[in-house]
Amino acid sequence: SLENVTITGNSASIRGGGIFCWDNSSPTLTNVTISGNSADDGGGIYAKGSVSLIEDVVISGNSADYLGGGISLSGGNVTLTNVTLAGNTDSTSGHGQDNVIYVGWGATVTLTNVIVWGNTPNGIRLGTGETINVNYSLIGGGQASIAVNGAGSLVNWGQGNVTADPLFVDAGNGDFTLQAGSPAINAGDPASSPDP
Numbered sequence: 068s069l070e071n072v073t074i075t076g077n078s079a080s081i082r083g084g085g086i087f088c089w090d091n092s093s094p095t096l097t098n099v100t101i102s103g104n105s106a107d108d109g110g111g112i113y114a115k116g117s118v119s120l121i122e123d124v125v126i127s128g129n130s131a132d133y134l135g136g137g138i139s140l141s142g143g144n145v146t147l148t149n150v151t152l153a154g155n156t157d158s159t160s161g162h163g164q165d166n167v168i169y170v171g172w173g174a175t176v177t178l179t180n181v182i183v184w185g186n187t188p189n190g191i192r193l194g195t196g197e198t199i200n201v202n203y204s205l206i207g208g209g210q211a212s213i214a215v216n217g218a219g220s221l222v223n224w225g226q227g228n229v230t231a232d233p234l235f236v237d238a239g240n241g242d243f244t245l246q247a248g249s250p251a252i253n254a255g256d257p258a259s260s261p262d263p
Contacts, residue, residue, distance in 0.1 A: 079113075
């Protein structure tokens, strides 16, 4: 478990610039900032076969050369709640793999009260046989930004999702709080505690 920490300025030659989780791990991240990290696969986080709980986390300014500028998931079951992914980069070109979140190897990922905005590119990509559940989240590009590479993958675009600019106060300087009038204010899951 990691709580109230910042992971920044790290690099890996292959996977997991900020955090690397291997088979059967069960990481819990709470109130964590993961920024300015880089790797070939999973600039911010790489998790394989893990059951991960990621809550109240900012993943920003990370980069990958191939998959998942922000997060790359291979198998496992990952839940993201109250997470912001912004300003991450996947520099792949011409491979059809560009994404800020990559979900592969049969993984299931659930997004609730999540903002995915201002990444290059902003897309989410599923491989073959994966599932993504999206509820009460702000996803730049909407459901159309979620690409499916192979057969058997499932996109559950649930209720309460929006696609408009979240109006960060100063994303360029890492301030991802919301301006008054942001479409993300009071748009979270009403069953969350506390109500976001």
